[in-house]
Amino acid sequence: MTDDSVDPGEAFRPLGNEVRTRVLTALLEPVGEGEGRGVAPTTKTFSELFEASGAETTAGFAYHLRQLTDHYLRETDGGYTFTYAGLQIARAIVSGAYTESVDREPVTIPDPCPFCGEVGLRAAVADNTVSVSCHDCGRDVLALPFPPGGHRTHDDESLPAAFDRLYRHRVALLAGGTCPECGGRATSRVEYAERGDGALDPHPPRLHLACGACGYTLRCPVTLAVFDHPAVVAFYHDHGVDLRERPIWNVGREWREAVLSDDPWCVRVSTELEGETLELLVGRDGTVVETARHSSPTSEPATDSAAPSTAR
Ligand SMILES: [Zn+2]
């Protein structure tokens, strides 16, 4: 493996100029129509880029273009095209990742609250962060960032589902050992939740998912990490329930978690449908080590279910 690193100060300096950012975004060409509308990376000639750049003279423009090659742009026979870094930057610019702060009026979510069971959940957005809370019992369910591009392209109706899909897959990717932000190696461990005052709360444990390369961190109930286990998918399928329709803010009130041991960690995650119980034993890194299906015993009291949260 070779690693050609550039000093970050050197790499970002050429971007502080509107002509150059226009060149980068001009290489993302509008494609499609209606619902399928989007942008796609392309190759453009010197004169096409000059046209798009707003620069006054070709000599001045040539200077700006030189600042972008070879780190962000590569010159080919057909013209100028993106390097990996150039495409990442252009995408971040057009999606507003570093420039847009979205606030949005609360929208009603038609799912019951995981705490009180009432249909009182609302999702509000402040500075790109979605907060789901219950206006019936007043409890906060989760607060997680959602990128500006997602807010722009989803309406009030489709936003909650898009947000749910994004985090469901982030949890699955991280639990599988890969960071959704940077592709780095991620690790998971079960631990007790830390309260606001820094003390460890004995109940319930959380799965702490972290990327060793970029520092991306997510915490979620242990239950969320078993959601795509074949035994869980099969159990729900056998009972005619599509687990994909259960949002992360309420995975269903039939789920239970119990700590069988915290040294070494063993958490029993169980669920019950139509008189049948599925039990999964989860080890210290969140992997399922054993599963069992049997007819249900008398039910245990519910533990709080709650959705994932990023570390602050
Ligand atoms: Zn509630």
Ligand SMILES: [Zn+2]
């Ligand atoms: Zn990462």
